[in-house]
Amino acid sequence: MKKILVYLEPQNNSFKRVSNELITAANNLAQSSSAEIVGLCIGGNSSIYPSAGQFGLKKLVSVEFSGAYSSTAYAEIVSQVAKAESADVLLFASNATGMEIAPRISAKLDAGYVADCVGLEIVDGNIVATKPVYAGKALIKTKINKSTKVFSLRPNVFTAVKNDVGSPEVTNFSANISDNDKKASVTNVSTNAGKLDVSEADIIVSGGRGFKEAGNFAMVENLAAALGGAVGASRAVVDAGWRPHAEQVGQTGKTVSPNLYVAAAISGAVQHLAGMSSSKVILAINKDKDAPIFKVADYGIVGDVFEIMPKLTEKIKAVKG
């Protein structure tokens, strides 16, 4: 391992939190070798670059890009930078962008790629990546037998550690991009304005079929509001049309790893567990004490959600003052 290239994603006036997590993960890998670390930022405002130095990034390559996000163009830019920098390890977030461009880049560089890693360590000089498989029912440890190695890391699993090294040294790189590289370009982005997305929330309160009807989700919303979290939903609830698909957590929805995941009236089918079992702390509320959700829960309340949710919301409000 000589050089680690960290793909940073600007968002509004900062880098995404997962970008800082990637920097910390790169620093941990580099500790046991003399590998250099360089960040890569395409587009975005240079005023946010110093923030990456707070997590230990000393060097940053900045690439100007005019026009909308294009997976083909971005992949070409990252590959050009990786070659110019002779980077042999590339780190991405396992999110919408990373999951789309990292495989493309790995093909361009003829690299090996392991997606959605929840652990990275050095064993006998090799990077050993751990990733969940079979809906999280098992974990595999892998190693890449290619000189260039690409990994995407599940957000909010690797903790970003503050390590202020001042502002990173910035190099501008002009990528050689033709119109042919912009073959797939974004023409419009619509956001669920004002709503915290489950994939980016620290706290998620999810409700299941046990709420009986859409209107009763007010209880889930109230608890989420008290905790400052996002509302999530089980597949059954989304299929019934009570909640939008964007809120669905699970194998056919989103994979989340919040600090606190509250599963209310969710029995814990394996497909749901696939989307939330890497949460740091899990609180389950269910009337059935044998519900599978309790097997993965740190804390559980057995009883009627209709009685428990309002009480829990009030008590949490009291604690949070």
Added chain:
Amino acid sequence: MNLLVCVSRVPDTATKIFVGPDGKTIDSKGVKYILNPYDEFALEEAIRLKEKNGGEVTALTVSADDATDILRNALAMGADSAIFIKAPAEPDSYQVAHNIANSVKDKNFDLIFFGRQSVDFDSFQIPSMVAELLNIPSVSVVSKLEVNGSKVIAERDIEGGKETVELSTPCAISAQKGLNEPRYPKLPDIMKAKKKPIEEVAFFQVDAAVEVISIALPVNKRVGKILGDSDSDINEIVRSLHEDAKVI
């Protein structure tokens, strides 16, 4: 239109997983294998395009095990023919992507469909890898698709919203739930599928890029404090969340 759908054979999501004797793969004994659920959305979309515009749908899989069962499912849904690339051993994603690209590079497919992920290794990587190897654009996790001649407009899910992407054929699309409602094949379709051709293609030899060192079941490190619903129980849970777990 010339349409390809790449499918995979995966354990049923409800299957219990046990570690196999080699410690590197799962024990396949008693495991029920199915057509990857996301591939049904991919198949449905391709079949609808064919029904609208004419053309052919080919289903393709790369597998070390006999995958004719899931190819027959694809044919019963409405694919016209299938390609089965039999791997000598469990292939990694790199080998699968290279095999798909190698076998279809001269076949002039307008659109190549995939499920957004196979629910075995859940890596979301084959669609973009194949697209890059074929030097064509792609869109991942597509929940809405419009195809007008060579113009393609795809809507895909991103964090907190949706992106609209414009591209042209030939291109690759990975299908997300919500793209359509996959059909259930009827008995006559299943009978017809038995007569449709499945072509066996030799495995294109490339070395795996990723080696599995070990597979293990997750270790449960959860606190497991499960209480009742009395006021004092709820108080204790809130206290634990606040003082022990420090998450509120």
